[in-house]
Amino acid sequence: MPRLPHPSTDELRRDPLPLRGRTALVTGASRRGGIGHAVARRLAAYGAGVYLHHHVPHDAAMPWGADRPEDVVASVREALGDPGARVVAGPGDLSDPAAPAELIATAASALGGRLDILVANHALSGGDGTLDEIDAAMLDAHWAVDTRSVLLLVQAHARLRPAGPGGRVVMMTSGQDIAGGMPGEIAYALQKGALASITRSLATTLAERGITVNTVNPGPVDTDYLTGDAYDAVAERFPGGRWGMPDDPARLIAWLATDEAGRITGEVVNSEGGFRR
Template identity: 50%
Template structure:
């Protein structure tokens, strides 16, 4: 990854997947633009990182020649283009897009509202498409290793009827992956999606943590670094022949055991 420029969205908490991905790509030699939107975490039960975004960036090595940061609310339709533009301004190019950000949203069929559906769709699905669009417009096809990595969830493997806005928006990402890959493969840009399965990012209570661990053959949840290693591989030259795939990286998660 030496010399490559990557955008990683959703880098706002040290326990999160985005942080682990950014750290992995930096360790592999890439330059990284880390995106965050702390207000989104602050309104969730797990809260924002106690060290603030400054502490998150410091733990990644601090702002400098290989790490830059941008804050943006993906509910704003102009935000994806601003994020990509910032990467080009900072590093002169962009080679890899990792759209890891997500709005977590609970809601059963009787509870769901049009407003929440629209907001979750905008942040999760619409922003992923617009990020891919802006990335494609900015990418120099003379540079090797054009990569887009999206994030879906397990909604295609088991129902998620208690979090309909989230499941529906993530289902859209699953379905867009193949079509986006077809749109970009002639330019040498691959597009894949990752379903990371249950990952311990600090949101689960003790009972949920116990039940999920029992349903995992390894006896543990996934860790952010498990996901980060897969993303680093998808972003590398070794994965140049892989596109249009949705990869379930779940450690053998047995949903029926839940």
């Protein structure tokens, strides 16, 4: 094969809106303190139209609570780089096997009939335990939300999107295979590990359709779930002395969605900020 020429000077100059004209679905964006909201803001700032999926009952039942969807949408709209791009939100209980395909179709329709980028950020919190504590119901609940729904979202995305460059899938894992693992969250760790393990297979499957598939481990991120001495103890384990903030993994995920990352696929990318486990 002939060697490709070096990029031109114009090509080397970064487009301030590298996702202009593209559309994205970000799942698990029920609150402004979360990673999903930060990812949506970055994608919007890069020019993309964004559909924000939320499941308010889940976050409302957690100690951190949920925001009003209209407030999350307003925050993302503030970041829009392309004033012609749309920001839309809608609900979905992804424990329902029919919900992933419905969500993909709804998001694509709301964003003009096309969906280029899927960021599967949602996860089930709570209802977990140690090896001695888990039971079949816990395992099934985490499987349904954390793994099955993600694979069905990817399947529906691949079926709907026309083949061609620019397709992106980003899944989320949790560092469950690093150092001491997550012995207190066996069900969650198992399902997040499954996503990391399937990344390469999905990337190979979808390469001919122009869709890259990568999985991001954001490391410990301050999403308002820990306070006090426990919070400070975690901060001390970072070389910089601070937690990761939601925008830290969001910058990585947004970059993976751009053409600059077109050759990055099948990878599990750790973004832990040097965290010492």
